[in-house]
Amino acid sequence: MEKRQELYAGKAKSVYTTDNDDYVILSFRDDTSAFDGEKIEQLSRKGEVNNKFNAFIMEYLSNAGIPTHFEKLLNANESLVKNMQMIPVECVVRNVASGSLCRRLGVDDGLELNPPVFEFFLKNDALHDPMINEFHIETFGWAKSEDVSTMKQLTFNVNELLSKLFADAGMILVDYKLEFGLFKGDVVLGDEFSPDGCRLWDAETRKKLDKDRFRQGLGGVIEAYEEVARRIGVPL
Numbered sequence: 001m002e003k004r005q006e007l008y009a010g011k012a013k014s015v016y017t018t019d020n021d022d023y024v025i026l027s028f029r030d031d032t033s034a035f036d037g038e039k040i041e042q043l044s045r046k047g048e049v050n051n052k053f054n055a056f057i058m059e060y061l062s063n064a065g066i067p068t069h070f071e072k073l074l075n076a077n078e079s080l081v082k083n084m085q086m087i088p089v090e091c092v093v094r095n096v097a098s099g100s101l102c103r104r105l106g107v108d109d110g111l112e113l114n115p116p117v118f119e120f121f122l123k124n125d126a127l128h129d130p131m132i133n134e135f136h137i138e139t140f141g142w143a144k145s146e147d148v149s150t151m152k153q154l155t156f157n158v159n160e161l162l163s164k165l166f167a168d169a170g171m172i173l174v175d176y177k178l179e180f181g182l183f184k185g186d187v188v189l190g191d192e193f194s195p196d197g198c199r200l201w202d203a204e205t206r207k208k209l210d211k212d213r214f215r216q217g218l219g220g221v222i223e224a225y226e227e228v229a230r231r232i233g234v235p236l
Contacts, residue, residue, distance in 0.1 A: 001025075001080060004018060005017055011031060012047075013026055014027040023080055024081060025074065025078050025080060025081075028054075030042045032046060034214055037125070039214075043214075045222050050195075052073070052076075052229070052234055053225065054070070056233070061162075061189065061193075067186060068190075085181055087147070087151070087181055088124065089143060089148075090121040091119075091152065091179070093118055093155055094118075094119070095175060096199075099212075123179065159173070162176075166200060171231065172202075196210075197211075198210060208224070209228050
C-alpha cells in the first residue's frame with residue numbers, strides 16, 4: 001500500500017491517502033494537547049504507544065463482533081484503516097462521574113453511575129464540542145436516525161466489552177468517547193481508542209492512568225499509558 005499525500009492533520013494524528021481509495025493511513029504523532037489546544041506538548045513515545053494500544057483494542061472489539069475501521073499495523077506509528085465518511089458526532093459513555101459531568105451537574109467526582117450516562121457531543125473544536133441530542137442530529141442532518149441508533153447500540157456494546165477487559169486487569173473504565181463513520185453505507189467504529197480518549201483509574205488506589213495526568217500536570221503520562229497497555233496485554 002503506497003503512502004501518498006496528507007489528507008488531514010488533527011491535534012494528535014494525521015491521515016494520509018494511499019493508492020487505494022478505500023484505505024488511508026492513520027499516523028499517530030507525539031503531539032499532546034488539552035483544553036482545546038491551549039496546552040500543547042510533545043511526549044516521547046506517545047504516538048507509538050497509542051498506535052499499538054489502538055490496534056490491540058480495535059482487534060479485540062472486531063473479534064467480538066464490533067465493526068471497526070482498523071485493518072493492520074504498518075509500523076510503530078502508523079496503521080492502515082478504512083477510508084470512511086466520518087460522522088461529526090462523539091458518543092460518550094460515563095460509568096463513573098468525573099470531569100465535565102461533575103462541573104455541569106454538581107455531582108461528586110467518583111460517583112458510580114447506574115445505569116451509565118450516554119451523551120452526544122458535536123465534534124467541532126471552534127465551538128468547544130457542545131453537547132447535542134438526537135433532535136439536533138436529525139434536524140441538522142449530521143446522521144440518519146437509523147445510523148444514530150446503531151452508534152448508540154455499538155457504544156454500549158463496547159462499554160460492556162471494555163469495562164470487563166479493564167476490570168479484569170484491575171482498572172475502572174470511568175468514561176470514554178467513540179467516533180463513527182460510514183464505510184460503503186455501514187456504520188463503523190473509527191478514530192481511536194486509547195488513554196487519550198478515555199478515563200482509566202486503578203481499581204484499588206484510584207490512581208489516574210489516562211490523559212488527565214497531562215491535563216492536571218501530574219506527570220508520568222506515557223508511563224501510565226504503558227502501564228495500562230501492559231496490564232491488558234498490549235505488545236509494546
